[in-house]
Amino acid sequence: MTANDERKAWMGLLAKAPATELARLWEAFGEEPGHDWLRAPEAGGVMVRGRAGATGAPFNLGEMTVTRCSLKLEGGAVGHGYVQGRDKRQARQAALVDALMQTGEAATVREAILDPLAETLETARAARAAKAAATKVDFFTMVRGED
Amino acid sequence: MYVAVKGGERAIDNAHAWLADERRGDRGVAELSVAQIREQLSLAVNRVMAEGSLYDPDLAALAIKQSRGDLIEAIFLIRAYRTTLPRFGASKPIETGEMACDRRISATFKDAPGGQVLGPTFDYTHRLLDFKLAADGEVPEAPEGTPQGGDVPHITGYLNREGLIQDEPESDEVPPDLTREPMELPAGRPLRLQSLTRGDEGFVLGMAYSTQRGYARNHAFVGELRIGAVAVEMDIPELGFAIEIGEITVTECETVNQFKGSKTEPPQFTRGYGLVFGQTERKAISMALVDRALRWKELGEDDQGAPAQDEEFVLMHSDNIQATGFLEHIKLPHYVDFQSELELVRKLRREVEAARSSVLSDGLAPGEAAE
Numbered sequence: 001m002t003a004n005d006e007r008k009a010w011m012g013l014l015a016k017a018p019a020t021e022l023a024r025l026w027e028a029f030g031e032e033p034g035h036d037w038l039r040a041p042e043a044g045g046v047m048v049r050g051r052a053g054a055t056g057a058p059f060n061l062g063e064m065t066v067t068r069c070s071l072k073l074e075g076g077a078v079g080h081g082y083v084q085g086r087d088k089r090q091a092r093q094a095a096l097v098d099a100l101m102q103t104g105e106a107a108t109v110r111e112a113i114l115d116p117l118a119e120t121l122e123t124a125r126a127a128r129a130a131k132a133a134a135t136k137v138d139f140f141t142m143v144r145g146e147d
Numbered sequence: 148m149y150v151a152v153k154g155g156e157r158a159i160d161n162a163h164a165w166l167a168d169e170r171r172g173d174r175g176v177a178e179l180s181v182a183q184i185r186e187q188l189s190l191a192v193n194r195v196m197a198e199g200s201l202y203d204p205d206l207a208a209l210a211i212k213q214s215r216g217d218l219i220e221a222i223f224l225i226r227a228y229r230t231t232l233p234r235f236g237a238s239k240p241i242e243t244g245e246m247a248c249d250r251r252i253s254a255t256f257k258d259a260p261g262g263q264v265l266g267p268t269f270d271y272t273h274r275l276l277d278f279k280l281a282a283d284g285e286v287p288e289a290p291e292g293t294p295q296g297g298d299v300p301h302i303t304g305y306l307n308r309e310g311l312i313q314d315e316p317e318s319d320e321v322p323p324d325l326t327r328e329p330m331e332l333p334a335g336r337p338l339r340l341q342s343l344t345r346g347d348e349g350f351v352l353g354m355a356y357s358t359q360r361g362y363a364r365n366h367a368f369v370g371e372l373r374i375g376a377v378a379v380e381m382d383i384p385e386l387g388f389a390i391e392i393g394e395i396t397v398t399e400c401e402t403v404n405q406f407k408g409s410k411t412e413p414p415q416f417t418r419g420y421g422l423v424f425g426q427t428e429r430k431a432i433s434m435a436l437v438d439r440a441l442r443w444k445e446l447g448e449d450d451q452g453a454p455a456q457d458e459e460f461v462l463m464h465s466d467n468i469q470a471t472g473f474l475e476h477i478k479l480p481h482y483v484d485f486q487s488e489l490e491l492v493r494k495l496r497r498e499v500e501a502a503r504s505s506v507l508s509d510g511l512a513p514g515e516a517a518e
Contacts (some may be wrong), residue, residue, distance in 0.1 A: 063201050132266060133266040
């Protein structure tokens with residue numbers, strides 16, 4: 001996995017994580033590091049696209065809300081936050097985690113925040129998948145009268 | 148002539164105060180929270196997100212609360228809010244083949260790889276009112292099974308291997324956006340699909356039903372219907388690569404339509420496509436049928452003169468906010484317009500009466516004068 005792939009994975013996780021869960025883990029992690037805003041948190045829209053027939057030409061499906069921000073830690077690491085929804089606190093915490101992941105604290109942050117978040121999302125996904133699996137149809141052929 | 152008039156401010160303020168009071172209803176009944184609407188009226192929330200063209204369940208729930216459950220009014224609120232958001236960009240097209248499916252059924256292949264998964268459906272319920280819900284019953288957790296894992300491939304892919312279904316031409320062309328530029332006709336398929344996915348559910352359903360009843364019949368089978376979560380990915384310029392910026396639930400319907408061939412195309416199956424925000428199955432199936440009906444020109448079919456084949460008719464009348472705006476504006480004050488109409492009718496009446504009396508004074512019978 002390249003460095004970009006790793007960063008892509010944790011940013012995606014922070015974008016999809018429930019805001020309350022990230023806030024809980026972040027507060028338990030400790031003091032918020034000092035930082036300067038490169039771009040203060042702002043809510044906006046992203047046009048989501050689909051493809052005709054799932055594989056053909058792209059079309060515009062509709063927008064979704066996204067909040068983003070960028071900041072710089074005192075040590076110089078730059079973090080970006082892109083999260084679904086309109087929660088500015090979540091965007092700030094995501095950018096701080098992104099920045100810290102580029103410092104010597106990466107391993108601690110991963111253990112304290114990213115791993116538990118990944119587990120939360122995986123648990124939710126698995127629970128839905130299990131409920132879906134219970135509604136899978138088993139076909140059986142009726143015994144015919146003349147046999 | 149346009150004449151400005153002033154007045155009614157106190158009446159308007161008081162009307163809005165009464166609206167807020169009526170919205171709250173009986174104070175003896177607990178107030179609804181936005182979270183309750185989001186969680187327990189989720190299909191209404193989904194419709195507001197789809198037709199409001201903005202995926203944000205909390206905002207849609209708030210709009211439903213504010214609009215007292217009038218979903219078109221809620222869609223109006225969401226559309227108005229949407230225009231205030233800066234646009235950060237556009238996502239990569241979502242990969243519905245990688246969907247985490249809650250539901251996935253096919254009406255064409257019983258043994259579709261990945262199976263028939265019913266999901267949380269109203270199908271096969273008896274549509275009998277459940278009085279237990281009126282009595283605050285606890286609901287048990289849904290049963291769980293063992294997921295098989297792995298991708299759930301699109302069923303049309305199997306027909307494609309035999310070459311029996313029309314292929315979707317690959318393209319990465321930037322699609323037109325009717326929220327940014329006025330819709331121009333004739334519209335290409337990307338613009339039609341954008342218009343249909345945000346179109347009024349009732350209107351699109353009615354159009355789809357008309358094709359089933361014989362107005363441009365196109366013999367649709369639901370090749371596949373799937374509902375579930377997909378990741379949304381976007382290129383981030385400051386990073387230089389794409390990241391997932393969220394996850395949305397969508398409903399996708401692919402119809403497989405019998406097609407005897409035309410001047411340009413061999414006999415094969417053709418496709419209609421529906422893709423809609425949220426769990427919105429009726430809308431997605433309707434969209435697929437209407438999409439297919441509107442494709443008559445590119446498939447070399449005959450124009451049967453059916454409403455669902457008429458792009459101008461379908462696309463210009465499917466938007467419930469445009470329709471509501473124009474329809475409801477006629478209830479607003481038109482005093483001056485009406486005053487001139489009143490003058491005109493009075494004048495015509497005077498002229499007719501004057502003509503009649505002059506005929507009568509000439510000594511002819513009234514019956515003849517009426518002719």
